[in-house]
Amino acid sequence: xxxxxxxxxxAWLQASPALIWLGFFFLAPLVLILIYSFQGxxxxxxxxxxxxxxxxxxxxxxxxxWRTLWLSTWIALVVTAxxxxxSYPLAFFMATRSPKRRGLLVLAVMIPFWTNFLxxxxxxxxxxxxxxxxxRFLDQxxxxxxxxxxxxxxxxxxxxxxxxxxxxLPLYAALERFDWVxxxxxxxxxxxxxxxxxHVLLPQTLPGITAGSILVFVPTVGTFAVSDILxxxxxxxxxxxxxxxxxxxxxxAYGSAISMIFMLLLLGAxxxxxxxxxxxxxxxxxx
Amino acid sequence: MAKILADKRIETKHGRxxxxxxxxxxxxxxxxxxxxxxxxxxxxxxxxxxxxxSFNAAKVGAQWQGFTLQWYNELFADARLGDALWTSLxxxxxxxxxxxxxxxxxxxxxxxxxxxxxxxxxxxLYLPVIIPDVVMAVSLLGFFTLAFRQFQALLGLNLAMGLWxxxxxxxxxxxxxxxxxxxxSLANFDRxxxxxxxxxxxxxxxxxxxIKFPLIGxxxxxxxxxxFTLSLDDFVVTFFTRGPGVNTLTTEVYGRIxxxxxxxxxAISSLMLLGSTILVLTxxxxxxxxxx
Amino acid sequence: xxxxxxxxxxxxxxxxxxxxxxxxxxxxxxxxxxTATGGNSGSVDRSxxxxxxxxxxxxxxxxxxxxxxxxxxxxxxxxxDTYSSNEEMAAKIRAGNSGYDIVQPSDYxxxxxxxxxxxxxxxxxxxxxxxxxxxxxxxxxxxxNNEFSVPxxxxxTGIAYDKTAVSPAPTSWSILFDPAQLSAYKGxxxxxxxxxxxxxxAMLFLGKDRNSSDPAxxxxxxxxxxxxxxxxxxxxxxxxxxxxxxxxxxxxxxWNLYTGLAMIENENIExxxxxxxxxxxxxxxxxxxxxxxxxxxxxxxxxxxRPEIAAKVADFTGALTPNVKAxxxxxxxxxxxxxxxxxxxxxxxxxxxxxxxxxxxxxxDVWSAVxxx
Numbered sequence: 001x002x003x004x005x006x007x008x009x010x011a012w013l014q015a016s017p018a019l020i021w022l023g024f025f026f027l028a029p030l031v032l033i034l035i036y037s038f039q040g041x042x043x044x045x046x047x048x049x050x051x052x053x054x055x056x057x058x059x060x061x062x063x064x065x066w067r068t069l070w071l072s073t074w075i076a077l078v079v080t081a082x083x084x085x086x087s088y089p090l091a092f093f094m095a096t097r098s099p100k101r102r103g104l105l106v107l108a109v110m111i112p113f114w115t116n117f118l119x120x121x122x123x124x125x126x127x128x129x130x131x132x133x134x135x136r137f138l139d140q141x142x143x144x145x146x147x148x149x150x151x152x153x154x155x156x157x158x159x160x161x162x163x164x165x166x167x168x169l170p171l172y173a174a175l176e177r178f179d180w181v182x183x184x185x186x187x188x189x190x191x192x193x194x195x196x197x198x199h200v201l202l203p204q205t206l207p208g209i210t211a212g213s214i215l216v217f218v219p220t221v222g223t224f225a226v227s228d229i230l231x232x233x234x235x236x237x238x239x240x241x242x243x244x245x246x247x248x249x250x251x252x253a254y255g256s257a258i259s260m261i262f263m264l265l266l267l268g269a270x271x272x273x274x275x276x277x278x279x280x281x282x283x284x285x286x287x
Numbered sequence: 288m289a290k291i292l293a294d295k296r297i298e299t300k301h302g303r304x305x306x307x308x309x310x311x312x313x314x315x316x317x318x319x320x321x322x323x324x325x326x327x328x329x330x331x332x333x334x335x336x337x338x339x340x341s342f343n344a345a346k347v348g349a350q351w352q353g354f355t356l357q358w359y360n361e362l363f364a365d366a367r368l369g370d371a372l373w374t375s376l377x378x379x380x381x382x383x384x385x386x387x388x389x390x391x392x393x394x395x396x397x398x399x400x401x402x403x404x405x406x407x408x409x410x411x412l413y414l415p416v417i418i419p420d421v422v423m424a425v426s427l428l429g430f431f432t433l434a435f436r437q438f439q440a441l442l443g444l445n446l447a448m449g450l451w452x453x454x455x456x457x458x459x460x461x462x463x464x465x466x467x468x469x470x471x472s473l474a475n476f477d478r479x480x481x482x483x484x485x486x487x488x489x490x491x492x493x494x495x496x497x498i499k500f501p502l503i504g505x506x507x508x509x510x511x512x513x514x515f516t517l518s519l520d521d522f523v524v525t526f527f528t529r530g531p532g533v534n535t536l537t538t539e540v541y542g543r544i545x546x547x548x549x550x551x552x553x554a555i556s557s558l559m560l561l562g563s564t565i566l567v568l569t570x571x572x573x574x575x576x577x578x579x
Numbered sequence: 580x581x582x583x584x585x586x587x588x589x590x591x592x593x594x595x596x597x598x599x600x601x602x603x604x605x606x607x608x609x610x611x612x613x614t615a616t617g618g619n620s621g622s623v624d625r626s627x628x629x630x631x632x633x634x635x636x637x638x639x640x641x642x643x644x645x646x647x648x649x650x651x652x653x654x655x656x657x658x659x660d661t662y663s664s665n666e667e668m669a670a671k672i673r674a675g676n677s678g679y680d681i682v683q684p685s686d687y688x689x690x691x692x693x694x695x696x697x698x699x700x701x702x703x704x705x706x707x708x709x710x711x712x713x714x715x716x717x718x719x720x721x722x723x724n725n726e727f728s729v730p731x732x733x734x735x736t737g738i739a740y741d742k743t744a745v746s747p748a749p750t751s752w753s754i755l756f757d758p759a760q761l762s763a764y765k766g767x768x769x770x771x772x773x774x775x776x777x778x779x780x781a782m783l784f785l786g787k788d789r790n791s792s793d794p795a796x797x798x799x800x801x802x803x804x805x806x807x808x809x810x811x812x813x814x815x816x817x818x819x820x821x822x823x824x825x826x827x828x829x830x831x832x833x834w835n836l837y838t839g840l841a842m843i844e845n846e847n848i849e850x851x852x853x854x855x856x857x858x859x860x861x862x863x864x865x866x867x868x869x870x871x872x873x874x875x876x877x878x879x880x881x882x883x884x885r886p887e888i889a890a891k892v893a894d895f896t897g898a899l900t901p902n903v904k905a906x907x908x909x910x911x912x913x914x915x916x917x918x919x920x921x922x923x924x925x926x927x928x929x930x931x932x933x934x935x936x937x938x939x940x941x942x943x944d945v946w947s948a949v950x951x952x
Binding site for chain 3: 346347348349350365366367425428429431432435436446447448526527529530531532533534538539541542543544
Binding site: 007008010011012019022030086087089092094100107108110114119120123127133136164166173207211218224262 | 318323327332334336348349389392401408412413414416417418421422426455458462466468474502505509512516519536540541552553563564
């Protein structure tokens, strides 16, 4: 009943809606961007049809872009790391509550995010601004004012805030279906807490960690709103460069070239990361 | 060991594994609780600020100038915001339902090993996750424009952007997120359970709903929640793919933000929070009553 | 299973409840055409009016009751969608089939869109109220015969400051670009987040033309901007008015449109067009080429140029109205600050337009380099 051919056919059948949808509404549009990236900019800001490699040549010589990419990567790594460290114990906490509580806890994570993201970012500005709530409070005790906004730390903090659910949910999904009996077994067999965590819990929740890290890292690298509103002049990220090129600079061709290279690098990084985590996992559970 | 195996069998009979009782937890419970309190506080501090400031008489700035309901009155007089909220929920709801279905199926397909194209599909699925949203937005605008011209030239069909183009686009970026999250809960799924069910004569349909779905349920729910949130929060893609008259909360807020985040926008956010909190509490209460 | 059912229930419930919540706030049914009597709408041929009119406008540019007033007078349902940059709007219009009838391009964008045949020729005969517009705002470089656009609002770019924090009162761009002067306000200063406005101001400070794309000039401007950058709080074109009014920044390159609103909220805010010169801009109303509702669009543009409506628009936005008959009707709040934000004849000589389009890449490259540094 479970022979390979029906299995193959079923797999294709299940994959086909996604394949068709993404083929039409993701891949085809993406090919368009690829085509744009070989064109030029007309004086009125439209795409000038003139095939060349000029955009890519410019990009590789563009120090501004590579500085921006470096800063974005660094910020995204910090955000992902902190988010992971904070979320794992939280997901563990959530997954070990009674089923009734679990539902409540998951929703409590989501509720703040059913407001508008701009409104949430601005709420941070109200809190941390030069004349913000915190500084007004400090003022009561003749302390401050503290400069808490318009710097990289403000951006990092607001990004952590915004990305938390994207880490918590996959981790929770992985931990929720973890077979807790195994922990007991490991302990019964004399494993220490750290050993139990490292050899039993971690390998089995690795898919959750991988998924969560990617879901956090990727949007963070490409963000533009948070750095715009809270970053001051010190934080320019790839997203800001892209919105400049697709926005007021009206240079879609150059913007497209940036996007292609950026996506290529990101995809490469993710595949490497997958490979690394898989090797760790295989090392843990041979066979 | 025998005891453990016996336990496991019992667990399996219930269809899912349950965490062991609290006292067996090997991790410092207090540290976990403290971390949880910390994270939830962090999550809710800006929200509390937002709610408080929706009652603040001051129009700008962080100074408290007294309690007022003025912004709520203005909000209820402001048909645009209400309409925008409704449009947002419509788009988020519909695109979540479609994306969750398609994304879950894709995750099930990926879980099956050894079919041709699996690896390419797996990698390709990450592209919509890594594409910066402004790029996706611009590409979709270009695509729809081109497609509509072709439809007009070849079939004489006159299509235009509208709500449907926004929903299609939201589904396109949501599918991958759902697949990733559902995939997480499918990873390490014990295939022998399925085989055993099949051996005992269960149809694939039965096997899916009785064995597999209960296990991936939380993943599906997680994916749906994620996709709903992403959709509700999206600005760029909506902006570029919408037709006239399609105005979501984000596009409305973006339009207004040029001037200011008005307390009125804090007010509608507070109402949304209130709405979702009431929902959570009601359903919990209903659940408890059912159990009682 | 509990969590699943619970979750599903929640999703369904949230949709249902949201539906119930939103229903009372939806727009009431439209008044049938012709029931309301209009002021000076006698010459309008109602039989030629369409059922709907779709407007693509700047955010917070059209007061909410104005479309409703038009609707109750003419029975035309008006929808307003908003954008927050000329380029976002142009992208949709150029894609074609946008469905919009009226857009609000700024000066340079009128020229770019008209050149690409994206705008319809306006029949000014259907817009008698155009006579209310100051001749100084008509026939400008971007549309010499007003074939494609009718002025909507205009303004300037200059320096806004809090007089309790910044003294003596600045008169020159040097307060923003000379590190010796600027360092006194470190972290409390913002520049617009716009490559042309910022580079243009630096050019003026350097005694160059605001539109210069000469490589040597751009290099000099870049140097000035890099020196300025560490002293700034941020580059910001959104809600500068809130930042000024709340004291988040005390000195800012700003548009008078924000400054007027900030002055209303905070009496210490002052405005100056620096001695080296400033920028003038104008936003317009134009009809999208291929619009099926051209006549209705013209009637709407005429309606917007009624003095009482134009005054409402000025009150709502804090910008300057080109409508001379509207000026006396402006509300008390704006009227109090209007003389401060409206350039005098003397000021006006020092103002000029930013001519965008050609060489745009040179400006965005400098801008990217400055921002990433």
